[in-house]
Amino acid sequence: MEYVDQLTGEQAKELDKQYERLSYGTENIIPREEFREKLAKSIKLNRPLKVKLGLDPTAPDVHIGHTVVLNKLKQFQECGHKIQLIIGDFTGKIGDPTGKAAARKALTDEEVRHNAKTYFEQFGKIIDMNAVELHYNSQWLSKVGFTEVLQLASQVTVARMLERNDFHQRYQTNKPIYLHEFFYPVMQGYDSHMLASDIELGGTDQEFNVLFGRQIQEQFGQEKQVVLLLPLIEGLDGVEKMSKSKNNYIGIDEHPNDIFGKTMSIPDELIMKYFKLTSNFSIDEVSQIETQLENGCLHPKDAKVRLAYSFVEMLHGKDEAEKSKVHFAAVFQRNKMPDDMPEVILDKQVSIGIVELVRELDLLPSNSEVRRMIKNGGIRINQEKIIDPLTTIDIIDEMVVQVGKRKFVKLRVRKGSGKGI
Amino acid sequence: MEYVDQLTGEQAKELDKQYERLSYGTENIIPREEFREKLAKSIKLNRPLKVKLGLDPTAPDVHIGHTVVLNKLKQFQECGHKIQLIIGDFTGKIGDPTGKAAARKALTDEEVRHNAKTYFEQFGKIIDMNAVELHYNSQWLSKVGFTEVLQLASQVTVARMLERNDFHQRYQTNKPIYLHEFFYPVMQGYDSHMLASDIELGGTDQEFNVLFGRQIQEQFGQEKQVVLLLPLIEGLDGVEKMSKSKNNYIGIDEHPNDIFGKTMSIPDELIMKYFKLTSNFSIDEVSQIETQLENGCLHPKDAKVRLAYSFVEMLHGKDEAEKSKVHFAAVFQRNKMPDDMPEVILDKQVSIGIVELVRELDLLPSNSEVRRMIKNGGIRINQEKIIDPLTTIDIIDEMVVQVGKRKFVKLRVRKGSGKGI
Secondary structure, three states: OOOHHHOOHHHHHHHHHHHHHHHOOOOEEEOHHHHHHHHHHHHHHOOOOEEEEEEOOOOOOOEHHHHHHHHHHHHHHHOOOEEEEEEOOOHHHOOOOOOOOOOOOOOOHHHHHHHHHHHHHHHOOOOOHHHEEEEEOHHHHOOOEHHHHHHHHOOOEHHHHHHOHHHHHHHHOOOOOEHHHHHHHHHHHHHHHHHOOOEEEEEHHHHHHHHHHHHHHHHOOOOOOEEEEEOOOEOOOOOOEOOHHHOOOOEOOOOHHHHHHHHHOOOHHHHHHHHHHHOOOOHHHHHHHHHHHHOOOOOHHHHHHHHHHHHHHHHHOHHHHHHHHHHHHHHHHHHHOOOOOOEEEEOOEOEEEHHHHHHHOOOOOOHHHHHHHHHOOOEEEOOEEOOOOOOEEEOOOOEEEEEOOOEEEEEEEOOOOOEOO | OOOHHHOOHHHHHHHHHHHHHHHOOOOEEEOHHHHHHHHHHHHHHOOOOEEEEEEOOOOOOOEHHHHHHHHHHHHHHHOOOEEEEEEOOOHHHOOOOOOOOOOOOOOOHHHHHHHHHHHHHHHOOOOOHHHEEEEEOHHHHOOOEHHHHHHHHOOOEHHHHHOOHHHHHHHHOOOOOEHHHHHHHHHHHHHHHHHOOOEEEEEHHHHHHHHHHHHHHHHOOOOOOEEEEEOOOEOOOOOOEOOHHHOOOOEOOOOHHHHHHHHHOOOHHHHHHHHHHHOOOOHHHHHHHHHHHHOOOOOHHHHHHHHHHHHHHHHHOHHHHHHHHHHHHHHHHHHHOOOOOOEEEEOOEOEEEHHHHHHHOOOOOOHHHHHHHHHOOOEEEOOEEOOOOOOEEEOOOOEEEEEOOOEEEEEEEOOOOOEOO
């Protein structure tokens, strides 16, 4: 660790600062020690690192899932490093087989150009595109001849390729792997060689491909890049990776009101992951929000409002953020609750079974009717669907009981009153 | 079968003649019907077929094993067809992995050129090199770019490649297959496309590669070549395929006396295979020799003399064939028998144990000495080594008993005599 040991006190502090910030939220850094050394060298020699992100221009719609890597690039920019964006216009003609059960259809030149342009416009909302190096890999890959292809291929074993998860699965299940697909990682590595990249970013599903760059660089006698793997973020369904094809995404180009509304619909368990990886809150702010959520000072719904607001602000500015917040509140109000509803005043706060509560309020004629309605998802307390007929409700002031689409009752509890219905 | 059905009576006869001659000795023709159709088309349109043989210029020493394919090429020439010899100077830089347990070392340009020259000189002894089209596949393969490589590769599945015997075995036994090796069949097929070959010849171990040409030609919308697979011939050991590395070969460039002597050493079981595949005897002559061997009119040794004579004549001319035949006879005589030896005249034919026989002739002092000598391989009857001390000898007139290197006795049996020593 040549450079790490040569730093002055100030420089060492800068190293720790950058290392902490740039490591934050990564799933893995391979190898971690080399990453520290690269940063140390950059600080010592006052030379920015070259940080590569390869883009397969098959999906022109950028979504919040992409901000995981875009935010990381932005942090690198803010630390003074140089971003290398590679549009895989050559590779795009093959299509990345990663995670696919079948080979992708190749893109035409025109599609590739159009998709690349769309990427740039949308990326510009998050990173400083003026400070970015832009490359199209056709620039060098189209000049590679058969002889060089064979030389590259001669360093790669078929068994190594078949270790890649998706290839392995396809081979095992007799689904075709076309020979050209083996060249995707080779080409991606060749790009790293051509650009002498120091760092390559990728999602965890890109681990095989981005690590391959180290092998190709070594083949050419070059210093090997360090790989930063970033987590994949689940979409609105909370289960599948966010992607256009799953229709569980928040598009960067969507209308502010849609961005706000979709953000409000993410499952509570994902709130912190979104804050950490996709938002532009600082590490300290995120950690504060986490604490407040944990100790109950911040309601999940309010956390989501902050997140949604920040997304719209980041993508469309403060005015639009304000407007979409107001719009959401209005729609939410209109959709969820009637403007006035019958109130039932209680003398005391009570805990009561859901079936008993509905019967007491005379909203349904029998216990079995109540149970049937719960089974059909037709009973809500403060908009939350009740699933279990054995649920006990701790009644509080202004609690709304909803049965079916139209019956609402607001419960009021007299101040200072004890328990009892 | 468009053309086959259009032939005149004369043409149909010509087709049958060519088909019989060119099919003779092949292991397989794929597909056989297309072969007839190609021949018919050639006869109907008076257009020679293009008959391709690809050469991987790694083994400059041509041997009698190569005459299997060279003789077939010669027959095609004699039927008026055009030979396309491809020197795989481009492919040779990869090396054909066929039948190899490991990837071959790539050749330098200089080695490739030298080896190609050696091939031509030696092939000229069998085929008419003036009537041959010569090609070096670097001419077109060096111009193939990455894009075209990927297009070719996109039509090939990894599973299909791993079906090839040697790849499959290497994959199963965790021996590395390098990615460039998958391109050997692709390149061989590309050659067929570039030359619009009608026929490709290959040994049975080349089946996968030569059949691949059909796929590549089809990819380019070309009429597919027909594949003629020729048997591999065993070398002097009678077991392994003849090859330089096994040192079981008769080299085309060897001295006439060596060619003659080595041919005389082939196992009797291989005589007819050599006659059929490697010699230039006509089909009728070969069939006559086969009959004579079967009914005992021709001694295997005499058949081998004819074969050896024909090899030397084919490669060095009639004078050298005569000389090497005389030389062989002289050496054989000198090495095997003294010009005169003591004779023992017997009154009767007898059957007698080998130990008893040697003792009776007083060639060794004790039974145990005789047994020891047999064990050491020192006792021969008519030049045949005796292995078992329990062997019974049926004595006939002029039988030679040999003990060690110098003791010989010729047994004479009086005419008309009965049994008894």
